[in-house]
Each structure stands twice: as structure tokens, then as C-alpha cells.
Amino acid sequence: MVFEGKVIKYGDNVDTDVIIPARYLNTSDKKELASHCMEDLDATFAGRVQNGDIMVAGFNFGCGSSREHAPIAIKESGISLVIAKSFARIFYRNSINIGLAILECPEAVDAIEEGHTVEADLDKGVITDKTTGKQFKTEPFPEFIQSIITNGGLVESIKNGSFK
Amino acid sequence: MGMTMTQKILAAHAGLDKVEAGQLILVNLDLVLGNDITSPVAIKEFNKLGAENVFDKDKVTMVMDHFAPNKDIKAAEQCKMCRDFCGEKDITNFYDVGEMGIEHALLPEKGLVVSGDAVIGADSHTCTYGALGAFSTGVGSTDMACGMATGKAWFKVPSAIKFELKGKLNKYVTGKDVILHIIGMIGVDGALYRSMEFTGEGLSSLSVSDRLCMANMAIEAGAKNGIFEVDEKTIEYVKEHSNREPKVYKADADAQYDETYVIDLSEIKPTVSFPHLPENTHTVDEIDDIKIDQVVIGSCTNGRLEDLQLAAEILKGKKVAKNVRTIIIPATQKIYLEAMEQGLLKIFIEAGAVVSTPTCGPCLGGYMGILAQGERAVATTNRNFVGRMGHVDSEIYLASPAVAAASAIAGKIAEPKEVM
Numbered sequence: 001m002v003f004e005g006k007v008i009k010y011g012d013n014v015d016t017d018v019i020i021p022a023r024y025l026n027t028s029d030k031k032e033l034a035s036h037c038m039e040d041l042d043a044t045f046a047g048r049v050q051n052g053d054i055m056v057a058g059f060n061f062g063c064g065s066s067r068e069h070a071p072i073a074i075k076e077s078g079i080s081l082v083i084a085k086s087f088a089r090i091f092y093r094n095s096i097n098i099g100l101a102i103l104e105c106p107e108a109v110d111a112i113e114e115g116h117t118v119e120a121d122l123d124k125g126v127i128t129d130k131t132t133g134k135q136f137k138t139e140p141f142p143e144f145i146q147s148i149i150t151n152g153g154l155v156e157s158i159k160n161g162s163f164k
Numbered sequence: 165m166g167m168t169m170t171q172k173i174l175a176a177h178a179g180l181d182k183v184e185a186g187q188l189i190l191v192n193l194d195l196v197l198g199n200d201i202t203s204p205v206a207i208k209e210f211n212k213l214g215a216e217n218v219f220d221k222d223k224v225t226m227v228m229d230h231f232a233p234n235k236d237i238k239a240a241e242q243c244k245m246c247r248d249f250c251g252e253k254d255i256t257n258f259y260d261v262g263e264m265g266i267e268h269a270l271l272p273e274k275g276l277v278v279s280g281d282a283v284i285g286a287d288s289h290t291c292t293y294g295a296l297g298a299f300s301t302g303v304g305s306t307d308m309a310c311g312m313a314t315g316k317a318w319f320k321v322p323s324a325i326k327f328e329l330k331g332k333l334n335k336y337v338t339g340k341d342v343i344l345h346i347i348g349m350i351g352v353d354g355a356l357y358r359s360m361e362f363t364g365e366g367l368s369s370l371s372v373s374d375r376l377c378m379a380n381m382a383i384e385a386g387a388k389n390g391i392f393e394v395d396e397k398t399i400e401y402v403k404e405h406s407n408r409e410p411k412v413y414k415a416d417a418d419a420q421y422d423e424t425y426v427i428d429l430s431e432i433k434p435t436v437s438f439p440h441l442p443e444n445t446h447t448v449d450e451i452d453d454i455k456i457d458q459v460v461i462g463s464c465t466n467g468r469l470e471d472l473q474l475a476a477e478i479l480k481g482k483k484v485a486k487n488v489r490t491i492i493i494p495a496t497q498k499i500y501l502e503a504m505e506q507g508l509l510k511i512f513i514e515a516g517a518v519v520s521t522p523t524c525g526p527c528l529g530g531y532m533g534i535l536a537q538g539e540r541a542v543a544t545t546n547r548n549f550v551g552r553m554g555h556v557d558s559e560i561y562l563a564s565p566a567v568a569a570a571s572a573i574a575g576k577i578a579e580p581k582e583v584m
């Protein structure tokens with residue numbers, strides 16, 4: 001899978017309470033969740049995010065609660081891929097399970113800036129900052145996990161028998 | 165190479181003799197948990213799977229605790245969806261208003277988790293049950309859905325950090341202070357993807373309540389799970405609450421740990437986490453005056469009977485400071501009843517606090533104690549992220565029930581000896 005998009009960048013420890021505040025958790029409607037995505041950290045996000053944009057962030061992205069509403073809100077807002085220095089573990093597995101693509105690469109995060117255009121090849125683990133031409137190599141996910149993501153998430157994988 | 169406690173439980177539940185850190189495995193589950201926020205998403209996913217029934221109606225549990233008693237129409241709809249689903253699938257352990265409590269206080273009390281179990285819950289603080297020597301971890305709603313349908317979950321076997329406890333806690337110092345100290349020391353991602361395993365002779369001086377509180381906050385250090393070595397206290401607790409036999413898994417003598425920390429409990433002081441991360445810890449004796457507007461004593465971290473007893477000991481015969489709204493929330497109906505029978509509620513009310521029915525309420529900024537712009541709270545909860553208890557410009561200071569009660573009286577962050 002290859003993604004290309006413009007970058008929206010945040011810092012370390014972006015927690016699930018700012019990705020989608022609990023006051024909006026009285027619904028599981030994807031559109032409504034997406035409309036409040038990142039609100040407490042960056043109130044401009046929902047208004048400016050474009051389909052296919054790539055979110056770039058620091059360490060421990062998605063820390064805090066297990067609310068799947070967080071990766072759902074990000075995916076539904078149009079973000080195609082999140083690149084972070086590291087992910088909190090529940091967010092990591094939730095993203096895989098719902099089919100939101102994620103990559104860990106600290107060097108890329110340090111070098112890439114807001115507004116740059118980035119291309120990422122998930123199978124090869126290669127990230128290219130097209131604005132500067134710099135390339136970064138990262139560990140691709142194990143086959144088992146890539147298969148869940150490319151099948152559109154865990155539920156789809158169980159349904160089509162690819163999850164064993 | 166030997167296995168850690170966590171690795172042994174995971175191996176046994178994957179039908180393997182041996183597992184190694186990094187290995188991907190499929191684990192058979194003893195319990196799958198959800199609440200009124202995460203279950204509706206899981207139910208939708210479950211229905212997409214096309215499964216007729218849950219894998220075992222005794223091994224799925226739902227607890228209506230976050231926005232229950234329903235805080236608004238949408239919350240009511242979410243609880244109704246869970247209630248209907250559990251009714252339809254004939255799920256044994258559905259806990260609604262009147263029977264419910266905060267999930268992580270309720271499940272051990274109901275005997276639904278015993279030592280050696282493998283548990284997933286669509287709530288990050290599912291790691292609480294590690295206090296009983298179980299492997300338990302938070303997952304999302306999709307994992308919950310697939311767990312309900314298949315009784316299985318995928319895991320990457322974690323490596324571990326060992327915490328060797330020694331010595332004894334001083335008066336008015338609790339498990340909360342220990343875990344805040346540890347998170348301050350290793351950071352909010354200090355145990356990322358890994359297990360935190362607690363062992364050592366100091367364990368024997370920690371109550372089950374202290375251990376539940378500490379395991380509860382393993383997630384605040386990024387851990388996959390926190391787990392305590394099983395001792396007589398654990399066995400006694402489990403036997404008192406459950407008919408199921410506890411299974412004891414001890415780490416091998418040659419189990420490999422990424423790091424080992426030795427912690428002398430007698431050196432731990434009352435500790436507070438400043439906004440907006442649990443790792444921003446300070447001991448109370450080193451901080452300047454910090455005036456507060458609200459105190460919350462409750463949550464899955466510190467809403468147990470022992471916590472309320474400690475708060476009552478400090479509040480007895482005293483008054484909370486004017487303009488400090490003090491909200492006390494027993495974590496379960498049983499705790500509420502026991503607190504009433506022991507006269508704790510009277511002490512709280514006479515001190516000028518309010519006592520609420522069990523709920524998560526203000527812990528996640530739901531209701532029952534939301535903060536306005538610029539306000540500060542001392543809370544016995546587990547997270548002090550931006551906006552967690554209300555306005556994005558409000559502040560939460562995490563503390564033990566002893567520090568919270570003392571702060572309520574002092575009107576600023578204080579330790580018990582300042583008001584006793």
C-alpha cells in the first residue's frame with residue numbers, strides 16, 4: 001500500500017482525550033466523531049483536513065483511553081496514514097483492527113514539517129518527503145498485521161477467513 | 165531462557181509450552197469486558213461479523229458505568245443498546261444501574277476474575293486485574309467484538325520490567341503514591357508495549373486495594389499490563405469473592421527482564437501528578453501553595469472501601485474549605501452500602517462533601533463535577549490530560565485519597581499531617 005498526502009503535524013503524547021474528548025463519546029456516529037477530531041488540541045483541524053492528508057506526530061501517540069472512537073475519528077476525517085515516533089499500544093492495535101494505516105519512524109518525524117507532501121510505502125517501509133526529497137527507512141509491519149490492514153480491519157479479516 | 169509471569173499465562177492460554185517476547189500469538193480468553201461507551205461500537209462490529217451468539221454467555225460482561233445513570237438522551241440510547249444486546253444474547257453478567265459499579269472495582273468484587281486468567285476489556289484500565297495475578301489488558305471495541313464472537317484475541321508477547329518492592333509504607337502513604345512515583349520515574353511511555361511485574365518482600369505489606377490501584381495505572385506508564393506475584397493475600401481475596409480456583413503462575417528464576425527497579429516503600433512520600441501528564445510528579449512536601457476549587461475521591465483507581473475509610477479518617481470532625489467542592493464517589497453499590505454501614509457517608513456529609521451513586525462521572529469529564537475554565541481539582545483518578553475533567557483550561561492534580569481529603573480541608577494541595 002502506498003499513500004501520498006500533505007502533512008499535518010503534532011508533538012509528543014497526543015492523548016485520546018484530545019483526539020476525541022469524552023464529552024462526545026455519547027455517540028458512535030463516525031461523521032459526528034470526525035467533526036470533533038483533535039478539537040481540544042487544534043480547533044482548526046476538522047475545518048482544514050483534506051482527504052488523504054498524513055498526520056505526523058511525536059512519541060506515544062494515542063496514549064490514554066481505549067476508545068476506538070479515536071482512530072475512527074482520525075480515519076473518518078480523511079487522514080490516510082499516521083506516522084509517529086511511537087504509538088501507545090491500545091491505539092496501535094485499534095488502528096490495525098479498524099484498518100487505519102500507521103507507521104513508526106522517529107527520524108522521519110524529526111525531518112518532516114507541517115505542509116510537506118509525503119509518500120509512504122507500507123510494504124517496503126519507505127517514507128519519502130517529496131518536498132525535500134529526503135527518504136527514511138522503517139521496519140515494515142509483520143505480514144500478519146499488514147494482512148489485517150489490507151483486508152480492511154480485523155472484522156473483515158475474520159469474515160473472509162484471512163485471520164487465523 | 166525462562167518466562168515472566170505474563171509470558172507464562174499467555175503461553176498457557178495459547179496452548180503453547182513456551183513463548184518469547186515479540187512472538188505473535190492467538191490467546192483463549194477467560195473474560196471479555198465492555199462498558200456503555202465502548203460496547204455500542206463493539207456491538208455494531210459484532211453484528212457485522214454475522215455471529216449468532218457470543219462464544220460463552222458467562223464469559224462476556226458489560227458494565228454501565230461511564231455515563232450511567234444516563235446523563236443525557238444519547239447516553240441513554242447507548243445503555244439501551246447494551247441492555248438489549250445482553251438480553252438478546254442471554255449474557256449472565258450484565259450490570260446496570262442498581263447493580264453496577266465502576267467496572268474495574270466491580271469485576272474483582274463479583275469474583276469474575278481470578279489469578280491466572282486471561283482477560284481483555286474495551287477499557288484501558290482493564291489492566292487493574294493484574295493485581296490478582298491475572299493477565300488483563302485494555303483493547304478497543306473491535307477486539308471486544310471479535311473476542312465476544314470467537315473467545316480469542318491476538319497479542320504480541322511482551323517483554324517485561326521488574327519492580328522489586330521492599331520495606332513498608334509509612335502512615336498515610338498508599339499504593340497510589342507508589343505508582344505515581346514509578347510513573348514519574350519511568351515516564352508515561354516508560355513501559356510502552358511491556359509488562360510491569362511487581363514482586364519482592366515489600367508486597368506482603370500492600371493490601372489488595374493498594375495493588376488494584378497500582379495495577380490500574382500501569383497503562384499510565386504505557387504498559388500492556390501490570391501484574392503482581394500471587395501471595396496468601398491474593399488467594400484469600402480471590403477465594404472470598406469467587407468459586408473458581410485461582411491458578412498461580414510464578415516467573416521462572418531465569419526469566420529475562422529489560423530492566424529491574426528496586427523500590428523501597430518506606431522511602432515513598434505523598435506524591436501528586438501535576439497537569440497535564442501523570443509523569444509530572446512532585447512530592448507534596450516540596451510544592452508551593454496551590455489553591456484548588458474541587459476535590460474528587462473515587463474512580464476505578466481509588467473508589468474502594470479502603471480509600472473511603474482513609475478519606476473519612478482525615479475528614480472526621482472537620483470541614484472542607486469554603487469554595488472547595490468535594491465530591492466522593494464510592495466505586496460500587498457494595499462499597500456504597502458498606503460505607504453507609506460504617507458511618508463514613510455521615511462523616512463526609514457532615515464535613516461538607518457530597519456523596520454520589522457509583523459512576524465514572526467526572527473522572528472522564530462526563531458529568532457530576534465538570535470543571536470550568538481556569539479551575540483546579542485534586543482527584544484520586546488516573547489521568548490529568550488536557551480537558552479530561554472539563555474545560556481545556558482546567559487543571560487536574562492526581563493524588564491519593566489521603567492527600568485529596570487533606571487538600572479538601574486545607575483548600576490547597578496538602579498532606580494529611582498538615583491538617584491532622
Ligand code: SF4
Nearest residue numbers: 266463464524527528
Ligand atoms: S473511573 Fe475513570 S478511568 Fe476508571 S473506568 Fe471510569 S472513566 Fe475510566
